[in-house]
Amino acid sequence: MKVTIKEWNAVAAWRWDMPDDDVCGICRNPYDSTCSKCKFPGDECPLLLGECNHSFHMHCIYSWIRQESSQEKCPMCRQPFKSKSQTAATATPTAEGQAQEPTTSPL
Amino acid sequence: MFASKRLGKELQKLHEKLPPGITLIQADDLKEWLMDIQVVDSNPIYQNEVYRLKFMFSPDYPIQAPEVVFVADETHPIPWHPHVYSNGIICLDLLDRQGWSPVHNVESVCVSLQSMLTSNTKKERPPGDENFVKHNKQRPRDINFVFHDNQV
Numbered sequence A: 001m002k003v004t005i006k007e008w009n010a011v012a013a014w015r016w017d018m019p020d021d022d023v024c025g026i027c028r029n030p031y032d033s034t035c036s037k038c039k040f041p042g043d044e045c046p047l048l049l050g051e052c053n054h055s056f057h058m059h060c061i062y063s064w065i066r067q068e069s070s071q072e073k074c075p076m077c078r079q080p081f082k083s084k085s086q087t088a089a090t091a092t093p094t095a096e097g098q099a100q101e102p103t104t105s106p107l
Numbered sequence B: 001m002f003a004s005k006r007l008g009k010e011l012q013k014l015h016e017k018l019p020p021g022i023t024l025i026q027a028d029d030l031k032e033w034l035m036d037i038q039v040v041d042s043n044p045i046y047q048n049e050v051y052r053l054k055f056m057f058s059p060d061y062p063i064q065a066p067e068v069v070f071v072a073d074e075t076h077p078i079p080w081h082p083h084v085y086s087n088g089i090i091c092l093d094l095l096d097r098q099g100w101s102p103v104h105n106v107e108s109v110c111v112s113l114q115s116m117l118t119s120n121t122k123k124e125r126p127p128g129d130e131n132f133v134k135h136n137k138q139r140p141r142d143i144n145f146v147f148h149d150n151q152v
Helices: A058-066 B002-016 B106-118 B129-135
Strands: A047-049 A055-057 B022-026 B032-037 B051-056 B067-071
Touching (some): B002 B022, B002 B106, B032 B106
Antiparallel strands (some): A047 A055, B022 B032, B032 B051
């Protein structure tokens, strides 16, 4: 028997490589969701991991750091907040059905 | 708008579950909430009393700290504490610009104030209370408190 595929639709899902139930400590939205100001999650509203290993939506932590009173400290541990890498995390889409765990590029 | 989404989430959680001695009284809008706190252990200074807290949020909450004061009425006195003025203004570093962090929330502030009372042994007002209460026209967030006492 020969089967001819006439049409197929690929569906992809992504998520940040972060613990499932974790939320951004500032806006309390899940990491996979957006900060309070954005509409679309993903590259438009990335996460930022600090050297102290605390992460936030980039927009959330920027709003905080911009405040003089923050003294540029991490809201969690009050260490000076420094991004682990200069570039924010980027999401990598993975096709559904593949065995591979969804991954993101290293932070 | 930061505050509305975050406060909405907090409210949902407050409706589900609250630590002992903490009660949500009013949260009709996203500007001003009322919470009641009680000291749950047997500290004699606070026996059988309920204190009412008023939270005021700016549109930038939680980037900006909420303003939190005790409010008095017939059934709710202002608790005795060396850091609580008799007009309800609270001197606590975590509510001040320098001590606030956006990971705090209404519940954690209530718990901190509850534990501040629980551990207190002095039935006192802050030094200069009478003068401060008489002359202070500033909002809590505009007062520059000096934090010198790390005991309470």
